[in-house]
Amino acid sequence: MRLTDFWARLEQAFGLGYAGSIAADQVLTQLGGRTIEQALADGEPTAAVWRAVCAAYPDRVPPRLR
Template identity: 65%
Template sequence: MRLTDFWERLEQAFGSSYARSIAADYAFSSLGGRTIDEAIAQGVDTATIWRSVVSAYPDRIPARLR
């Protein structure tokens, strides 16, 4: 998944402001306690990060974005 696709999906699911807040502030256990921003900076594949988001917020992510 391209980085631009990742951000588009995150913003579609949460809105642009909340998406950026989640990316900066929420530490995902499935990412080793890293935030989205930290995981991206450390080279974690965006598809792996997206799967972590979907797992953490299953009711928030529409099926078309999974």
């Protein structure tokens, strides 16, 4: 998954303003206690980070974006 696709999906799932907050502020256990931004900066594959987002927010991410 390209990084631009990742951000587009995150914005579709959470909205333009809230997606940035989720990425910067929410620590996910699925990412080893890191935020989305930290995981991406550490070189985690975007597809793995997206799977973690889907697992952390199963009710928020619509099936069409999974």
